[in-house]
Amino acid sequence: MIESGRGMRQLKKVYLEITNVCNLNCSFCPGTQRPAGFLSAGEFRYFGEKLRPYTKYLYLHLMGEPLLHPNLEELLAISEEFGFRVMITTNGTLLKERGELLCVSPVVEKVSISLHSFEGNEDCGELEHYLDTCIRFAQESSRAGKRCALRLWNLDGEDTQGVNDLNGMILKALGQAFPTPWREGRRGTTLAPNLFLEWGERFNWPDMSAPEEDKPSFCYGLRDQVGVLWDGTVVPCCLDHEGDIPLGSLREQTLEEILDSPRAKAIYNGFSQRKARETLCRRCGFSKRFD
Numbered sequence: 001m002i003e004s005g006r007g008m009r010q011l012k013k014v015y016l017e018i019t020n021v022c023n024l025n026c027s028f029c030p031g032t033q034r035p036a037g038f039l040s041a042g043e044f045r046y047f048g049e050k051l052r053p054y055t056k057y058l059y060l061h062l063m064g065e066p067l068l069h070p071n072l073e074e075l076l077a078i079s080e081e082f083g084f085r086v087m088i089t090t091n092g093t094l095l096k097e098r099g100e101l102l103c104v105s106p107v108v109e110k111v112s113i114s115l116h117s118f119e120g121n122e123d124c125g126e127l128e129h130y131l132d133t134c135i136r137f138a139q140e141s142s143r144a145g146k147r148c149a150l151r152l153w154n155l156d157g158e159d160t161q162g163v164n165d166l167n168g169m170i171l172k173a174l175g176q177a178f179p180t181p182w183r184e185g186r187r188g189t190t191l192a193p194n195l196f197l198e199w200g201e202r203f204n205w206p207d208m209s210a211p212e213e214d215k216p217s218f219c220y221g222l223r224d225q226v227g228v229l230w231d232g233t234v235v236p237c238c239l240d241h242e243g244d245i246p247l248g249s250l251r252e253q254t255l256e257e258i259l260d261s262p263r264a265k266a267i268y269n270g271f272s273q274r275k276a277r278e279t280l281c282r283r284c285g286f287s288k289r290f291d
Helices: 041-054 072-082 095-104 127-143 166-177 255-259 262-272 286-290
Strands: 013-016 057-059 085-090 108-114 147-153 188-192 195-200 225-228 233-235
Touching: 013 041, 041 072, 041 255, 072 095, 095 108, 095 127, 108 127, 127 147, 127 166, 127 195, 147 166
Parallel strands: 013 057, 013 225, 057 085, 085 108, 108 147, 147 195
Antiparallel strands: 188 195, 225 233
16 A cells, blocks of 8 residues: 655545546536546556545546446556545446446445436436436445445425426435435435435536626635546646646646646635636636535
């Protein structure tokens, strides 16, 4: 196992995009116009070695569906070698094929399943079959000692109900699989040991075509997290889906050099003063959560 360095700034998490390819086309996802690609095992090792001194937690996504990666098992093995604690976010459609790998891998700590993917697609098949696959995995991962989060848009009332009250149908299925009473929390519900229902509001992804807002703003980008696109480009946060704020390349630079760049420092210091220095940041709907 490779130990983290001492005296270096620590991030709560790093989003390392192993692919920007997805098998769905969700209505709520902005997608990306960047060239499609998959991070090779060699590149993953190279990036992982550079990132390990700065974080314990590696999120294997930014855009794309990570379970599509053909070498996922090898990437998890490399992550274990480096001592990462890996988080996976998936749309759930490939859990039948890749779920066992996630359950047996000692490095996978948490799997988040975006149940609202069904709402945004006609390609998920029947709701009953989709939910059965997700619920079976949730039960198996819970028994394996993994944390599993079922994510659902359900704080916005009718805007998130979907056709025939989709949220209600999902909650009914969860109630049958995981008997109540559930333990309610501030941002989620515990359904069973290691198994949670997480909810949240919809938000507008940052986009250069969105209207710009000039008001006090704050973000945890570069403070708690950074994102690394599959081509090595480092961006301030996991929502920069097009790489509109490239801070440098992990192929040619160290993360420390990138974080110490004038542009990165301006972003960080700007948010310390509640000012969004970048045009994209002033077009981000997610930042409203920190108002």
